[in-house]
Amino acid sequence: MVAEDQAGLHARRRVERPSVEVFPCADPALIEAKKLHPELNVFRPPDRQHQALVGIAKDPDGCVTVAVDGDTIVGYAAFHRPDPFERWGKDETGGIYELGAVEVAPSYRGLGLAKRMLEASFATGRFDDKLVLATLYYWHYDLERSGLTPFRYRDLLIRLYGSVGFEPSTTNDPDIFAYPENALMVRVGPKTPEAVKASFEKLRFLSEEGPWANF
Numbered sequence: 471m472v473a474e475d476q477a478g479l480h481a482r483r484r485v486e487r488p489s490v491e492v493f494p495c496a497d498p499a500l501i502e503a504k505k506l507h508p509e510l511n512v513f514r515p516p517d518r519q520h521q522a523l524v525g526i527a528k529d530p531d532g533c534v535t536v537a538v539d540g541d542t543i544v545g546y547a548a549f550h551r552p553d554p555f556e557r558w559g560k561d562e563t564g565g566i567y568e569l570g571a572v573e574v575a576p577s578y579r580g581l582g583l584a585k586r587m588l589e590a591s592f593a594t595g596r597f598d599d600k601l602v603l604a605t606l607y608y609w610h611y612d613l614e615r616s617g618l619t620p621f622r623y624r625d626l627l628i629r630l631y632g633s634v635g636f637e638p639s640t641t642n643d644p645d646i647f648a649y650p651e652n653a654l655m656v657r658v659g660p661k662t663p664e665a666v667k668a669s670f671e672k673l674r675f676l677s678e679e680g681p682w683a684n685f
């Protein structure tokens with residue numbers, strides 16, 4: 471009931487913001503030149519997140535799509551190669567990418583910006599021959615401001631990512647399978663090589679004896 475009330479609130483808050491422009495895989499100079507909205511603080515304090523986004527955008531393997539209102543970044547979607555300490559970072563094909571974070575400033579939520587940024591990112595074709603994964607961890611969910619339960623929030627993200635071709639996937643990664651509120655989602659591109667898909671299949675169910683035991 472509480473969650474439904476919140477969803478209703480969310481729907482009533484929808485007001486068009488025609489001034490917002492989306493820049494897919496934006497030039498790092500553009501990201502550097504704009505301010506980051508002070509409420510973009512779910513993952514890190516805004517100053518640090520701004521620097522992190524510039525760093526990802528400068529990386530030849532990175533892509534940061536931003537939603538900009540005037541001189542302010544009001545949302546972003548960041549893609550990068552998985553960190554080497556993660557199991558997905560053991561991929562040797564170079565074809566596995568991660569949708570590391572999507573965030574929209576609270577006053578701009580519910581306007582379809584997250585969806586627009588994801589659609590624009592994939593429309594670049596940059597991920598057509600990649601496999602992109604998204605790890606949904608409940609400790610990243612903005613439960614307080616959304617008013618949603620972890621399960622409803624997970625379902626919201628599954629719908630959002632599903633709208634651009636991600637599908638839920640199973641794994642024995644303890645951070646995912648030990649918490650039903652979490653999920654792993656995967657988007658296979660139209661030209662993703664079989665070797666990349668096979669690499670992902672291997673990594674999905676690594677043995678608990680150690681990350682290299684299955685290789």
Ligand SMILES: CC(C)(COP(=O)(O)OP(=O)(O)OC[C@H]1O[C@@H](n2cnc3c(N)ncnc32)[C@H](O)[C@@H]1OP(=O)(O)O)[C@@H](O)C(=O)NCCC(=O)NCCS
Pocket residue numbers: 476477480512570571572573574575578579580581582583584585586610611612616618626627629630
């Ligand atoms: C998740 C998040 C990125 C969504 O951004 P957004 O711009 O508000 O999302 P959109 O407007 O594109 O909406 C996407 C869908 O989610 C739904 N939705 C978004 N917020 C909602 C809420 N609080 N309650 C109910 N539904 C919600 C929308 O109705 C829409 O569904 P539809 O296409 O079926 O209508 C934003 O809430 C956010 O920044 N959260 C904090 C960070 C986070 O959780 N990131 C994801 C994990 S990395």
